[in-house]
Amino acid sequence: MSNTHAPAHRPQDLEEEIAGGVGESPQRPDAALKVRGDFAYASDLWAENMIWGATLRSPHPSARIRSIDIGPALRTPGVHAVLTADDVPGRNLYGLKDVDQPVLAVDVVRYRGEAVALVAADHPETARRALELVEVDYEVLEPVLDAERAAHEESVPAVHPGGNTVRYQPIVKGDPDAAADVIVSGTYTVGMQDQAFLGPEAGLAIPGEDGGVDLYLATQDLHTDRKQTAAALGLDPEQVRMTMSGVGGAFGGREDLSMQVHVCMLALRTGRPVKMVYDRAESFFGHVHRHPATMYYEHGATSEGDLVFVRARLYFDGGAYSSKTPVVVGNGTTLGVGPYVVPNVRIEGWGMYTNNPPCGAMRGLGAVQPAFAYESQMDRLAERLGMDPVDLRVRNAISRGESTPTGQVLDYPAPVEELLRRVRDLPLPETSAAEASDPDIRDLPGGASNTTHGEDVVRGIGYGVCIKNVCYAEGADDFSTARVRLQVIAGEPIAMVHTAAAEVGQGLVTVQQQITRSELGVERVNIHPNDTSVGPAGSSSASRQTYVTGGAVQAACRAVRAELLDLTARELGEPAAGLSLSGGKVVSETSGVLADLADVLGDEVIEETREYHHRETFPLDEQGSSERAQVQHAFSAHRAVVDVDTGLGLVKVVQLDCSQDVGKAVNPDSVVGQIQGGSAQGLGLAVMEEIQVSEGRIDNPSFTDYLIPTILDMPPMNVDVIERGDPNAPYGVRGVGEPPTISSTPAVVAAIRAATGKALDHVPVGPDHIVE
């Protein structure tokens, strides 16, 4: 049923005759293993003589630790170690931006689930039972639970000594108090979404003979993990050797440390390999979540529908520790008007400490929350103006050469208008199950639960479009490293690509192979396991890896190629300038195929390592201005068609279509997969996904009660991929992974509004929001 418009292979970028290069969709190297269930994930790690670690977590969102008695736990047969903050060998603090989070709690706990003590034992059950024997005497304190109050009320206690504001950022442009013919306002809230990756946190630490440690673990960023882990262990970074284990999804949830330091502490203390695996419930406490947000918006427009101003206040609840809160505030404010031209802007963003669960990175970081608000506002404005919601968006769409509220001029294609028109023109569903004489209940709201046979079912259509920055921003030196080796093995030229760039399921391994095939003209490309014996790649996040690691692989390949052509020139007496590599052969411009690559190479091993740094970005000033706060922007537009059972408030998303500009589809199948997956995650936020927090406690830490979409919830998609290359990026690529997560949510909610007429100012929309 699904209709996919993915670009066919167009060889304009590269001369290549080798199969499986850039622009094609070769099978990923781990595909068969994963489908068969043979792929080894981090939870499958095993070592001879290994023991098991477990974590004692705080039952209180805010408390003072009066004392900890580890004696009874330590005396339990089978227990090898019980560790507390006193046992942290190095700096007992870590953090991605602000170094504010203890490895193990010292004196106070700031959220329910904070790690307090560790146990290593022969058996995981023994370790769990020993945890219950660790006696912690808590003095329970009043928790800080409301981010908005924490921002403004002096009486709210400070969660950290420096106060409760992690970051405050205003963006001011033009005259924010300008008058407008029409003004619409709204307050929007976004619930706490979980990454809901399927493979819970797991790792294995093996003590090294040099006093260091080898850590095998599923993560998004080996080097940043290593830097923080080594500091906490009091070791040199070189003494912490990390190797990537099979990652069962990440979506931002593996960017912060979880068990990294813990499992190493236990291994170094006991001298034994130690394994830790979180179960599903613990996983909800072991990683950060998407920031819940409260957002106040005011849009002003002329009576013709030209935006005059946007004024907004955004409150992000960062929970107990900073994590990525500063970046969420940066992204949320800079992208807070959406992909529109707005002459007058005042957006203020607050990222706050509270005693709620810590929040940090998740797909669409900081851009998901305001997109729900600004797109809801655009619909509200269109309704007030009596305009078509797509026409209003088209009228105000940003395009190349125009500037964002920070003053950054978009010097690359920004085809927002085109995306909107294209998604509107995609085919609509021809039938409605509610009008069928003999409907299959699974096509109706409520699905398999048999709640309607068509009664009270109303169809609605809604649109959403978004902007997301790609790569790190605001002055971060964003780079990746690749090492490429070319040699002849058994008569065949084989390339080996070595990076630390985490394959988290997105298909980066395939992309690296494709780039290498295209650049070196060799078919066989092996991917070295990710580890820290090569330079940093940064995190698999911010839709950045194909851009930066792709750029690094391209650069390393080109260095290898240059060396190889020099070698050819020396051997064959042809000038290197006229030579190229194609199909495993060295080709001359003038005389055609000169030699087999394997013959030229002989016993030589050519290895080159290169870093790729994208264009410089710059911090925001106090008014939120910057020449270039972000290196690139990506755009997607969604149209949702929903059937709503207005009697019961149940929703069936019938169709969810997306048009997205990807610059250059390096792997068209993977691009479509990213769009489908991202859309599903955005649909989840629209109608079901929310970590329910009361009094700082997570009430639904399980996949029984934290619901994610099933195949009956996620409809077929029309996916329309366009390629308007970014001249600044390798191959013209534009980040793909995040935008579809962002624009799908407002599209689905807009469609529910169209069907029901309800305001729906909160996501996820629950049945009770629709019927009450």
Place this chain on the structure above:
Amino acid sequence: MDFLRPASWSEALEAKANHPDATPIAGGTDVMVELNFDQRRPTTLLDLTRIERLAQWSRDSHPEGDVLRIGAGVPYSRLIGELGTSLPGLAIASRTVGSPQIRNRGTLGGNLASASPAGDGHPPLIASEAEIELESVRGTRTLPVSDFFTGVKRTALADDELVSAVHVPAATGPQQFSKIGPRNAMVIAVCTFAVALHPQRGTVGTGLGSVAPTPRSATEAEEFLAGELAENGRWERPDPLPESVIGRFGELVARAAAPIDDVRGTARYRTHALGVLARRTLGWAWDEYRNGTETSGRQGCA
């Protein structure tokens, strides 16, 4: 932890008598989850999967109508595949349970013994006035299903007893079941409703789930509807039911609920939704009765 694997029913009863704290396990779809989440640490597991008679069902003739005796170990997938015609309400409810894997493993006996207020199998059994057969080395007894549940996750089972079977009268009229969940498959019930029409007896059965500590019937609604159907000769001349009757039935069903607010839904929504489900399922069942056809809406599993 001890793991007992009796090869016969009598061995199982003996084992339960000797280990009154043993946790019976059949499909394991509840017990294994509790073990994995460390919510339960039984001293002994009593594996019932080797007992063939638990996985059998039979149809027995009685003067007042056939009764299905369903062994406690019959999984949902077989209730759907083998008993869909005799017990349509139970089959519809079974289709809403979990995923194919869960329906292949999970059993009706386990659903009863777990006694979750949200158990999908319970409301149709209430609506059909099923009886639960309990057995121990002391003997066999049967209880009306409504007496079997004594509280949230509590039952009338004695320490030495096991659920051996469920006795359910074969349908003599249309049956329906409907369940609310905030996603379209694989979801724990926010509330459920079952209705069974008994044209021969001139009665109506109802079953409400997830709206009280135990599944229950809406007696007042049943009596109201039975009265309406009898007084106006509707069983004999089945015209469409007036909206007022359907509406009143929904109100009375909703009134029978005593729900709570929890992570799955609010009490207010549950009460509202239950009334809607009652109205719709009655409409489908009555249409079926009038037209003598299968219900509208093709039923399928997720």
